[in-house]
Amino acid sequence: MELTPAHWVYAFFIVVVLVTMAMRRETPIVCIVASFVLAWVVTGSFVKAVQAVFNSLTVAFTELLGIIAIISIIVAMAKMLEETGLAEMMFRPVQKMLVSPEVAFWTMGVVIMLVAWVIWPSPAIALVGALLLPAAIKAGLSPINAAMAISMFGYGCALTTDFVIQGAPGITAKAAGISVDSVMWKSLPMLLVWAAIALPLSFRSVRQDIRANAGRPIEWAPFEVSPDTMNEREKWTAASPGFKRIALPVIAMLFALDVVGMLALKLRGGDATALLGGTVGIVMVFVALGGYGKAGFEKLTEHTRAGFQFGIRIFAPVLLIAAFFFMGSPDTARAIFGPGAKGLLFDLGQALAHAVPLSAVPIAVIQAIVGGITGLDGSGFSGLPLVGTLAQALGGPTQLDVATLGALGQFFAVAVGGGTIIPWAVIPAAAITGSDPVEIARRNLWPAMAGFAGVIVVAIFLL
DSSP: OOOOHHHHHHHHHHHHHHHHHHTTOOOHHHHHHHHHHHHHHHHOOHHHHHHHHHHHHHHHHHHHHHHHHHHHHHHHHHHHHHHTTHHHHHHHHHHHHOOSHHHHHHHHHHHHHHHHHHHOHHHHHHHHHHHHHHHHHHTTOOHHHHHHHHHIIIIIIIIHHOTTTOHHHHHHHHHHTSOHHHHHHHHHHHHHHHHHHHHHHHHHHHHHHHHHTTTSOOOOOOOOOOHHHHHHHHHHHSSOHHHHHHHHHHHHHHHHHHHHHHHHTTOOHHHHHHHHHHHHHHHHHHHHHHHHGGGHHHHHHHHHHHHHHHHHHHHHHHHHHHHHHGGGSHHHHHHHHOTTOOOHHHHHHHHHHHHSOOOHHHHHHHHHHHHHHHGGGSOSSTTHHHHHHHHHHHHHHHTOOHHHHHHHHHHHHHHHHHHSSSGGGSHHHHHHHTOOHHHHHHHHHHHHHHHHHHHHHHHHHHO
């Protein structure tokens, strides 16, 4: 097929976005300019190009609104559970399990991973880290080793797959034009292989450090909490002890019913997210009225506002980036430009496949490299629209599995940018443990890279 000027403009700006990410610069400004120039070339009208910049943003927001909402409301719930002391009650049995540094590494890591699947790593690190870290350090696990567990389990395992909230696979699937389920299932073997390789290697490094520093006192400066926040937390932790004794089993039962409902009714994707989000809303009302009493009306609003501030802060740049890449995906392009719009990225992939014979190995390597590059900005999510559309472009014409390519790009983008091997991405783990982010990234590097090699091999076989 013959490529039009619009195809070349789109391809040019994809390269510009990648170069910008590789230079560790934010890309939204590039994507806004790219959206305008591409729209001008496609429509031939200056006014329509200006309108398309906004229209593409509204399309991106519409496509991703469910993901933003579920993450925001879950963070709001987590803040309520933390302030009322319910979270501490939940993790009290786990604190007693931390009897040695080795046990503390695995226990803390697994708990972070499980909680991160439910409420996302950033709030999970703040919540679980604050509750378990003192006990882990008392057991002999140094802050730097705790930070390794937090980043490798929380980001390397949980956020790369995002099975419960489905934020990452949701964005990837939207951009690739496939179902969320397909991306999630393809990411499962990648997770298992990465975990089987990277986590034991990480633990080996931790054990060497434990033996080298045996008998030495552990230096640790606890993270600071403002006096006002501490006073507010102490006030509500002491309130309503009778309610809290029944609250935990009720909350656990509600979420257990969610799991049963998802399995029994075969709820997937948006339907499963809606069930989870509705349950979170019910739990918030339950905790607000039972834990805060009359103040519950204001407290629910306060924590909801904080949750949505978190969601918008995370996704605001992603929306601007997705707006440009959605211009090249067939379904979203039609929503932006009208019924006759082309799938520019799919056409580019088809042209590349005809010009250069592409097989599973080079395509898997290309997708992994692109995913890793997009993660260099430190967020992990800003590159998901690109890896999703690239999976569609490379997989469709070559008859390779688009879901596998999407899951592969997603894994690399999130593992690199979400917080395992670059210093500016492990800052949450560094902040909660009081560790050096450069040292955390250095210690994570080789275990994570070995795991990445295994993920590429698995992806090649799945293609």
